[in-house]
C-alpha cells in the first residue's frame with residue numbers, strides 16, 4: 001500500500017485552516033482534528049514516534065511513515081492522538097481487501113538465531129578481522145562470499161514475498177519494481193520489512209564492510225534499499241551489465257531450484273571510468289548457492305546470466321553511506337578503489353621512473369663537474 005493512493009490529495013492550503021491558528025496544538029480533542037487532511041508532501045525532517053510496542057492492524061513502520069504526512073499542527077500532539085487520527089484515515093480508505101497482513105510475523109523483527117547460521121553469528125559477535133576472515137572467502141579481489149541464512153528462514157521469506165505478490169495481484173495494486181532493470185521482484189521496505197533490514201545493515205553488514213570496504217564508506221553505511229529479484233519462467237530472465245546505486249551490496253540467494261543465473265563481475269570503476277575495458281584479472285563468475293551471501297562494492301561492475309531453468313529468488317540490500325557520498329563531492333584526487341584510476345596512476349609512475357632513468361643515463365655520459373668549495 002502506498003500512502004499516496006489512499007489519502008485525499010488536496011491542496012496543502014486546505015490542511016492549514018482548521019480554526020486553531022498556526023500555533024502548536026496540545027489539546028487532545030478528536031473533533032479538532034476530524035476535519036484535518038494529510039499533507040501532500042511528506043515532512044522527511046520530522047522524527048516520527050515509535051509504534052513498535054503496539055499491536056496494530058498494520059506494520060508499525062507504516063504509522064511512522066504516515067505520521068510524516070500529518071498536518072503541521074498535529075506533529076506535536078500526543079502519540080495516541082496521532083495514532084487515532086491515522087487509524088481513522090486508514091479505516092476510512094482501506095477495505096478489508098486492501099489490507100496486507102503478514103503471513104509470518106516472526107520475520108518482521110530481527111531474530112539472529114533463527115535467521116542466520118551459527119558460524120555467521122559467531123563471527124559477527126566476536127567482531128574481529130580474524131573471526132570474519134575465518135568464515136568469509138574472497139574468490140576474486142573485492143568479492144566476498146559466506147554462508148549466511150538458515151534454510152528455514154529462506155523458505156519463510158520466499159513464502160512471505162509470494163503472499164505479498166498474490167495480494168498485490170488480487171487488489172490490483174501497482175507496486176514499484178526494485179530498479180529500472182527488473183520487471184519482477186518487490187521492494188521489501190514497502191511491505192514492512194524496513195526495520196528488520198535496517199537492523200541487518202547496522203548490526204551485521206556494517207561490521208563486515210568496516211573491515212573489507214572502509215575506503216567506500218563501509219564504516220558509515222546509514223541507509224538501504226532492500227528488495228528481492230526473481231528469475232525463471234514468468235519472471236525475469238537475466239540482468240544486464242551494471243553498477244548498483246550503493247556503496248556496498250549484499251546479495252543472498254534464497255533459492256529454490258535453478259540452473260544458470262551466475263553473477264559475472266568485471267572490475268570496480270568510478271563514474272568517469274564506468275565504461276572502460278576489463279582487464280583479464282578482473283573477470284570473475286560466481287554461481288549462487290541458496291543461503292550464501294555475496295558482498296561487493298556497488299561500483300563493482302556486474303550482471304546476472306540467464307536463469308535457464310527453475311526459479312531463482314535473491315535478496316538484495318543496497319547499503320549507502322551519506323557521509324561517503326558527501327565527501328566524494330569534494331574529493332579531487334583519484335579514488336583508490338577504481339581499477340582504471342589505479343592503472344592510470346601506475347602508468348604515470350612508470351613514465352616518471354622512465355624519464356628519471358633517461359635523465360640519469362644522459363648525465364652519466366656528460367663529464368663530471370667538480371664543485372670547489
Ligand SMILES: O=C(O)CCC(=O)C(=O)O
Pocket residue numbers: 229239244251263302303304314316
Ligand atoms: O540477479 C542477481 O543475483 C543480481 C542482482 C543485482 O545485481 C541487482 O539487483 O543489483
Ligand SMILES: [Fe+2]
Pocket residue numbers: 242243244249302
Ligand atoms: Fe546489481
